[in-house]
Amino acid sequence: MSKIIKKIFISTIMVSTTFSLLMGAESIEISPSIDKKIFHEQYVSVTVKLNNKNISKVLIVTDKNEHYPIELTTQCDNVCSKIIKLRLGENSIRVEGYIGEELAYEVKNELYCASQAFREYKEAPIKYKERFFHTDKNEKLCAECHDMSNNEQKKVAFVDVKDSNCFVCHKAITLDRYAHAPSANWLCTSCHTGEIENKSKNIIEKSKFIAPKQIASACFSCHDKNKQSWDTKKHKHFPVEAGMCTRCHNPHSSDNKMFLRVNSSFLCLECHADKKLSQQIRGNSKCPGEQKDGCTECHNPHASDYRFLLKSPHVDKKIDNNIKGK
Structure with a gap:
């Protein structure tokens, strides 16, 4: 060769x-x-x-x-x-x-x-499917080295959060600037109850710690004063009425105040795309909200007694005057 x-x-x-x-x-x-x-x-x-x-x-x-x-x-x-x-x-x-x-x-x-x-x-x-890790079958893979049991005491924060059995695998979700109290104290099962809505019953592998999308009942167990206030209002924002608090808020942590998933104006315009178009048409003629705190400068994102979830009646009158050409 x-x-x-x-x-x-x-x-x-x-x-x-x-x-x-x-x-x-x-x-x-x-x-x-x-x-x-x-x-x-x-x-x-x-x-x-x-x-x-x-x-x-x-x-x-x-x-x-x-x-x-x-x-x-x-x-x-x-x-x-x-x-x-x-x-x-x-x-x-x-x-x-x-x-x-x-x-x-x-x-x-x-x-x-x-x-x-x-x-x-x-x-x-x-091609992508929902994934739920916490099934008995999956937990057996980790149980040889890790304690997979729930070691929380209801409404009692850990002195050292590292003592939580959830901490090792999930610690990254609380690392953003603002951490929500239940997550920061690793009271995970306050929200992760394993319950799902009726419309999701077709999910085959249900995690024992799944959290429902209609999470409001868990949120209002702490934020009861908000519920009492919003229930008296004439108009409610759809996510509030549907009990879907996590549609706008990250329940674990966020870099935005009030645990918003993104800044308020961007968050609003993702659903209210028609307002995004009118914003582009206006060009340099900006509404007060665009110069200050965004949409929530004039609108209450949860509930209000005034149309369009406006915060005050005088803004409502201004809108009427503009419509009438005054």
């Missing part, structure tokens, strides 16, 4: 071997699967199961080339995890397993991060 042919033959073997290793996804897997699943928070805990003890390094890489190295510990013999941040919409990640410095295995997953605050991200493409 000539030297050139021999080199080609050896190179072919090396490429073939590498290819077969990279295709050997059974040696590294994301368990439970998150492929083609929908997430409603931008943080997700990725749990990786290693079926080859020679793997010395694991790395999660996003389609934006963000790198999340996973620390391999002796606490869990062949399982490790990492919290990563998703962007809204479709995400692609790959988990890479290394033997020494050589890439040996990789697994690719597609995820979808949905948001009630943005019209274009409310509904995921049909």
Whole structure:
């Protein structure tokens, strides 16, 4: 065999071997699967199961080339995890397993991060399905090393939040600037009751900690004064009337005041698209709200005795005068 042919033959073997290793996804897997699943928070805990003890390094890489190295510990013999941040919409990640410095295995997953605050991200493409981790079957995967029981005492905050059994996997959801009290104190089951609305009964795998979209009853257990006030008003905003507080507010934490998912004006215009168009038509002629606190400068976002949820009657009269051409 000539030297050139021999080199080609050896190179072919090396490429073939590498290819077969990279295709050997059974040696590294994301368990439970998150492929083609929908997430409603931008943080997700990725749990990786290693079926080859020679793997010395694991790395999660996003389609934006963000790198999340996973620390391999002796606490869990062949399982490790990492919290990563998703962007809204479709995400692609790959988990890479290394033997020494050589890439040996990789697994690719597609995820979808949905948001009630943005019209274009409310509904995921049909290939994505809802994911519920906290089933008895899934929890058995973690129970060998982690206490999966609920260790809360009703309405009693943890002295050290790290003592909560929920903290390790879900700690990232409270890291934004403003943390909501139940989340900041890790009183998770105040809202995560496992209950769902009747219209969602077709969900096959129900999580024991799922929170209903019509969450108002849980919210009003603390915000009862708000309910008493709004119930006396003539007009209610639809999300309030439907009991869907989390449509506008993030119940865990937010970088916006009042735990809004985005700033108030942007949030309003995502539903009231016709007002966005009139805003563009007006050009430099701005309403008071655009110069100050946005739509809530004039409108109460929850309930009001005045039309269009206006805060005061004199604004209502101004509207009437404009309509009559006065």
